[in-house]
Amino acid sequence: MNAATSKNRPDQLKLLEYDKAESIINKYGIQKPEAAYVYSKEEATAFAQKGKIALKVISEKALHKSKSGVIAINLDATSAGKSYTALYSKAKRNNLSPFKILAQRMSEPGTEIIIGANTDEQFGKLILIGLGGVYVETFKDVSVRTCPINEYDATSMLRELRAYRIIAPEQRTERMLVSLLMRVSKMVASNEWIKELDLNPVIINKEGYSAVDIRIML
Secondary structure (H helix, E strand, O other): OHHHOOOOOOOOOOEOOHHHHHHHHHHOOOOOOOEEEEOOHHHHHHHHHHOOEEEEEEOOOOOOHHHHOOEEEEEOOOOHHHHHHHHHHHHHHOOOOOOEEEEEEOOOOOEEEEEEEEEEOOOEEEEEEEEOOOHHHHOOOEEEEEOOOOHHHHHHHHHOOOOHHHHOOOHHHHHHHHHHHHHHHHHHHHOOOOOEEEEEEEEEEOOEEEEOOEEEEO
């Protein structure tokens, strides 16, 4: 949760394995793209047979994949194998071990937001929403509440953002995001061991939303 990380963040926080994070996300009905670990260029190529994918290096030493240059997007069955080899070599060269490579189905383009959470020594669990991707650091247009939140809280969080009409131009989108915020709040409040969470970006498009990048810290 980059924009609202506690100043007293413990050094011993550990990244939850993606498959375990995915099972938690599924339990609370949060939508995300199809994804799976791949362990060879052949497996990456096979995953890309049904449509374009992204490949990501998953490592505690490279939590911000774009900044670390350990992500490749819009790959088809022709390019997936070559990109797998390049990412694997780069991760080795940059001493990112232990690491795995995740293949993920590409989502339709749309508006990117961040939903994050962390644990503050004074206030307890906090939840955040704002413009996602690089914009969360650039514009710092975010809204924060303590968990758990209700429908009124979630609605207020959205409407106090300067980018409110960009993020939720229609009532349908607002209702969808209010529901998503409440689901994330419930997940964070109900699991004490979740110390930090980043869903960044969550892509909002005509199909709904998709939590493209999931990071849960223990």
